[in-house]
Amino acid sequence: VGKRYLIQHSAGSGKSNSITWLAYQLIEAYPRNEKAANGREADRPIFDSVIVVTDRRLLDKQLRDNIKDFSEVKNIVAPALSSAELRQSLEQGKKIIITTIQKFPFIVDGIADLGDKQFAVIIDEAHSSQSGSAHDNMNRAIGKTEDLDAEDVQDLILQTMQSRKMHGNASYFAFTATPKNSTLEKFGEKQADGKFKPFHLYSMKQAIEEGFILDVIANYTTYKSFYEITKSIEDNPEFDSKKAQSRLKAYVERSQQTIDTKAEIMLDHFIYQVFNRKKLKGKAKGMVVTQNIETAIRYFQALKHLLAGRGNPFKIAIAFSGSKVVDGVEYTEAEMNGFAESETKEYFDQDEYRLLVVANKYLTGFDQPKLCAMYVDKKLSGVLCVQALSRLNRSANKLSKRTEDLFVLDFFNSVEDIQQAFEPFYTSTSLSQATDVNVLHDLKDRLDETGVYEQAEVNDFTEGYFANKDAQQLSSMIDVAVQRFDDELELDLDRNEKVDFKIKAKQFLKIYGQMASIINFENIAWEKLYWFLKFLVPKLKVQDPMDEFDEILDAVDLSSYGLARTK
Incomplete structure (x- = not known):
C-alpha cells in the first residue's frame, strides 16, 4: 500500500475492461503474510475501498455497468451520482466506488477522517485527471485531516502541502494511452539509469498486430491550401511579420468561402468513397474536426446546405459545449441538432446520422466503432493528436471493419507532424530524467x-x-x-x-x-x-x-482559394 503504478494501454485496446478487471481483483486481494498485512488482520482485505476516478462523464456509467457485469455479488458497486452519495460511500467503506474527478472537490471539506483505512485509487487517463486543483482536492479527501482550527498559518500551509502529496494509505493505479512527462515522473517506475517507464505496457504496435485496434495513419492524406488576398490599404511593416502571416492565415481559414470549399471536398469524399460504397455494411460514419466552435458551426451549416442540394441522403449532427454567437446569432448544440445535448451520442449512433462536426468535444473518451473517416481542419499535436485520430481505431468485427476502411483527410497538419505525434506512443513512452527542482x-x-x-x-x-x-x-x-x-x-x-x-x-x-x-x-x-x-x-x-493588426484584417479580401492534395 502506498505505491504508484503507471499502466500504459493503447487507446481502443479495451482499457475500460482492464480497469474493470483490476478493480474487481483489488477488492478480493488479501495479504500473503503478516508483513504484507501492514499491521492489519490477515483475513482483512488489503483495501477497504477501491475508488475508480474518471474525468470523462461518458465513461462513468460505462465503467459502472462493466463492473456490475464482472461481479457475481449484487450491489458491489456503490452509486456516486452526487457528492453526498460519494461521501457516504467512502465513510461506509463501500467496496467499489466509481466517480468523476469533478465530484471530489465537493467532499474535501466535509469528509470524515479516513486515514485509518486503505484505498486503491484507479485513475483513468491519468494525465488529465491528475493536473491542477482537482487532483489536489482528491488527495486531500482521502488523507488524514489535521486540526483545521490551528492558529499557526505556517502549519496550515504545511498541511496543504502534505495534502497534495500521495498518501501512504492509498495505492495509485494510473491508466493512460498517452502519458505525458509529468505523468511518467509521478507514476512511472524509476530505472537504474534514471529514466521513468510504465509498470505495464500494452503498446499501440502490439494492439495493432494482435488485431485489437486498427492503424489510423495507414491511410492518412493531406491537402495544402493556396490563396490570394487583396489589401486596400498601404503596406504596413507588421503585415509581413511571422505573427501577422499567422493571423492572416487564421482569417483565411475561418472565412465562409474557405469553409464552403473544404466542406464540399469532405462531403464528396464521404458520399462517393464511404456512403455509396456501403462501407462497414452500410453503417460507416465520419467526423469533421474543426478549429473552434465558430468554425464548427460554419462547417455544420455549409454541410447541411450541400446535403440539401443533394436530396439529404443522410443527417449530420454537431457537438460543442455552451453557447456561441456567430454573425449576431446565438447557437447551442441542442438548438442546432433538434434534440438535447445529452442525447447527441445516442442519436449519432442511429443509421440515419452519418457525420458529426466537433471542435473539442468527443475528441477523447468517445467510442463509436462505426467511425471510419475523419476530416481534420484543426492543429493537432502531441497527446491530443493521438487521442483524436484514435477515435477511428476501434475494431468492429461484426461490421468487418479493417484498416483499409479507415481514411483521414487533413487540411491543416503535415504528414511529418502526425508521425512525430504518434512516434512516442507507438511502442513505449519513457522520460529521460526527472524534473530538476x-x-x-x-x-x-x-x-x-x-x-x-x-x-x-x-x-x-x-x-x-x-x-x-x-x-x-x-x-x-x-x-x-x-x-x-x-x-x-x-x-x-x-x-x-x-x-x-x-x-x-x-x-x-x-x-x-x-x-x-x-x-x-x-x-x-x-x-x-x-x-x-x-x-x-x-x-x-x-x-x-497584434491587436493593431486587426485593422489590416478589416481591409483584406480573399480573392481566390484553392486546395491541392499533397499525399
Whole structure:
C-alpha cells in the first residue's frame, strides 16, 4: 500500500475492461503474510475501498455497468451520482466506488477522517485527471485531516502541502494511452539509469498486430491550401511579420468561402468513397474536426446546405459545449441538432446520422466503432493528436471493419507532424530524467527581482487565504501587485519584460504544482508564492501588439482559394 503504478494501454485496446478487471481483483486481494498485512488482520482485505476516478462523464456509467457485469455479488458497486452519495460511500467503506474527478472537490471539506483505512485509487487517463486543483482536492479527501482550527498559518500551509502529496494509505493505479512527462515522473517506475517507464505496457504496435485496434495513419492524406488576398490599404511593416502571416492565415481559414470549399471536398469524399460504397455494411460514419466552435458551426451549416442540394441522403449532427454567437446569432448544440445535448451520442449512433462536426468535444473518451473517416481542419499535436485520430481505431468485427476502411483527410497538419505525434506512443513512452527542482529556485529569484510584488504582500495574502478571509479583501491584496505591474512610472517594465514575468510565473505554477505531489520537500516560501501567483497571474494583462493588426484584417479580401492534395 502506498505505491504508484503507471499502466500504459493503447487507446481502443479495451482499457475500460482492464480497469474493470483490476478493480474487481483489488477488492478480493488479501495479504500473503503478516508483513504484507501492514499491521492489519490477515483475513482483512488489503483495501477497504477501491475508488475508480474518471474525468470523462461518458465513461462513468460505462465503467459502472462493466463492473456490475464482472461481479457475481449484487450491489458491489456503490452509486456516486452526487457528492453526498460519494461521501457516504467512502465513510461506509463501500467496496467499489466509481466517480468523476469533478465530484471530489465537493467532499474535501466535509469528509470524515479516513486515514485509518486503505484505498486503491484507479485513475483513468491519468494525465488529465491528475493536473491542477482537482487532483489536489482528491488527495486531500482521502488523507488524514489535521486540526483545521490551528492558529499557526505556517502549519496550515504545511498541511496543504502534505495534502497534495500521495498518501501512504492509498495505492495509485494510473491508466493512460498517452502519458505525458509529468505523468511518467509521478507514476512511472524509476530505472537504474534514471529514466521513468510504465509498470505495464500494452503498446499501440502490439494492439495493432494482435488485431485489437486498427492503424489510423495507414491511410492518412493531406491537402495544402493556396490563396490570394487583396489589401486596400498601404503596406504596413507588421503585415509581413511571422505573427501577422499567422493571423492572416487564421482569417483565411475561418472565412465562409474557405469553409464552403473544404466542406464540399469532405462531403464528396464521404458520399462517393464511404456512403455509396456501403462501407462497414452500410453503417460507416465520419467526423469533421474543426478549429473552434465558430468554425464548427460554419462547417455544420455549409454541410447541411450541400446535403440539401443533394436530396439529404443522410443527417449530420454537431457537438460543442455552451453557447456561441456567430454573425449576431446565438447557437447551442441542442438548438442546432433538434434534440438535447445529452442525447447527441445516442442519436449519432442511429443509421440515419452519418457525420458529426466537433471542435473539442468527443475528441477523447468517445467510442463509436462505426467511425471510419475523419476530416481534420484543426492543429493537432502531441497527446491530443493521438487521442483524436484514435477515435477511428476501434475494431468492429461484426461490421468487418479493417484498416483499409479507415481514411483521414487533413487540411491543416503535415504528414511529418502526425508521425512525430504518434512516434512516442507507438511502442513505449519513457522520460529521460526527472524534473530538476533547482529550476524553482531560479524562477523564484527572477520573479522576486522584478519587483512586481513584495514578500510582505505574499505573506499577508497567504495568511489571509488560509484564514479564510473575505474574497474581496484577498482580491484587494492582489490588486496592489497588479497596479505595480501596470504602472509604467513605478517599475517601468516594457511589454517584453511584462510578458517574460507572466511566462515565468506560469512556469513556476506548473512546475511547483507537479513537483509538490512527487517529491517530499517542504519549502514554505515556495508554497506561499504558489498561492499568491495562482491568484495574481489571471489579473495580469499584457497588451498584444497584434491587436493593431486587426485593422489590416478589416481591409483584406480573399480573392481566390484553392486546395491541392499533397499525399
